[in-house]
Amino acid sequence: MARLVVLGGGVSGHTAATFAAKWLGSAHEVVVVTPNSKWNWIPSNIWVGVGQMTAEDVTFDLAPVYAKAGINYKQAKALSINPEGKESSDKPFVTIEYTEAGREGENEEVEYDYLINATGPKLNFGATPGLGEGSQLGEHTVSVCTADHAAHASDELDKCIEKMKAGERQKFLIGTGHGMCTCQGAAFEYIFNIEHELKKAGVRDMADIKWISNESFLGDFGVGGLHMKAMGFAVSSKIFAESLFTERNVDWIIGAHVSKVESGKIEYELLDGSTGEENFNFSMLIPPFAGVGIKAFGKDGSDITDTMFAPNGFLKVDANYGAGAYENWKASDWPKTYQNPTYGNVFACGIAFAPPHPISKPMKSPNGTMIGPTPPRTGMPSGIMGKTVAHSICDRILKGDNAPLHEASMAEMGAACVASAGKGVFSGTAAAMTIYPVVPDFEKYPGTGRDTDYTFGEIGLAGHWIKHILHHLFMYKAKLNPGWTMIPE
């Protein structure tokens, strides 16, 4: 009997664990270690953040779902990996610390035959002074990264609406809170949902709304931009985004690294080296991501974290980390099997794997500050990676150690993204975007490195409905309701 341990129960880890449990059956054991008691459909947090959904609508308890699937669920966080075991035993193990009510702080060593690291990121609020402390959100800004953060954001938004109704002007500042953030799409979606809600509340004329992000042009979305199809015309996402902002009277700051957050004020540095300040009454700034900080130890107890993990704390996989400068980057640098090069029974997927390099062109201000989107690894690609890794491991367990590994490179993977403004059935509009491949392949597709037939966006109500459908579909799938395997990632 083999044991597969999955660290993390997000999109990627949950997909991997549930498929592995289904494929392996009761002959083998699947263990999920995740510090959260609930599963969260993160894209819908945007709607929680404007009070259109509750935190309960976008989450569910993991315990009953895992009980149904026959998965051994441990509500705990992983502290370290010992891939070579310890002096008294060759069996590799992870050390975990329980977060479950009543067992807090209790440590346990969980042995494994195969390990999937799908911990997702640490929300690195601490990277920007004043934005927060470590992974804890600070007091000056709000976030929509977790369901609880989003519910808090909604409360703060209500307070601002009350103030505006009382005649007090409010300034909204939405965007990214650091030069090295990803997930611009989420902030983009949030700013338009806020605008929509303020209009609905009849206080839009009392609000100044401003966008601040680390993209080098509006509409980059962290993927270098794409063309949008609207009513038979192709228009660039830059022009599309600019006209959307202008139409709704939303101002923007672009190419910005937020360097400091204080009460009601931020300081920022731009790509041209200039600096500035911006005041706010309400601000949602996305934090940068970092690895969750798992340590690795050798058989003799020596620290081998640097061998297993990249400097940013993400797990090393079969990627080419020595690609060098931007002009040498290739699609083939990106991992295919997500297997750790040193320890063949360790895999990483979702945000937890260390990418070989960014996707967008790296940009620096004259002062040396890196300002540019880091590669998005969320949603659809995360799910696909999770399923692929689960497939590989199940094959190795069932067919033997020489079974070939399955591949899913982000350079051969598409991604879809829906950004909606408003939640009504007839009143919202949304931009639905598809990107293929996620990682540009400059050899296959000269120019932007993307297939322009499959990389485009569409604007309209239809995209808005898709977002609704996705919400219900993925909540249904994650709960492992009948037919869940039929729903794609």
Added chain:
Amino acid sequence: MVKDIVTYPTPPSVNYSTDVRVVNEEIENLIQDIKDTIDANNLDGLAAFQIGSMYNIVVIKKEDASFLELINPRVIGASAEKITTIEKTAYFPGLSAKVTRDATISIIYEDRNLEQHSLKAEGDEAILLQRKIDYTFGSSFINKLSPDEKKRFSTKLEFGSDIAISESCPTTFNRDKILKVINIAMVVMVILLISSFFSESDKLWDYQLYTSFGVLGLNIIYFFYAQYEGAKYTSCTSCQIGNIIGTTIISLSKLTLIMAASYFLM
């Protein structure tokens, strides 16, 4: 080498914002071609798209006749102050439009060694740079026009000419004076018709007949003159033709009605 300039209706490339990753011979030749084309056509600048390349390159010819090469340019900062000017561009030869842009901008770009630089621009230079960078992002100034100006510019595109296009449609025309005379004449005819109930004179029918010929003639004059006059305001032709035909039909119907009544009653 001097290249052909891409003009409307060739659509902007969907491979836009293709950043230059390596400056090789291809890129160096491309920059030279852009310069040659600028010189040959006496232009103030060109984006690579305008000579058919997808790369994110803009070359500007400065006042001292030297060239400024901008590789992978981006507009980073913009002022709150806006400026509206009449712009022309080689993509729409012979046409111009009123475009509102940022008065001052900050741009980052790279040189041939892919070293990053920034520059601040204002006035004409800022306008020129914004227009050229639009091309590298798959757009022309048409997406920057106000809704009214866009409508006006679409007409210019349809006729392929800037000339004889008035800024707006006049609300009063000379042809309306003819219409006024026609209406007065028809009021006279109604009065003649009513008078016939009180008078037995045959003369009244003759007057009615002559007036009706006059009104018919005026309608014909109106129909042709109105079209001649309409042609002077090309920006509002389509709605005018319908208007003229409609007005003439209504006027002739009224005339027919009066004459039919007169024939049986007088």
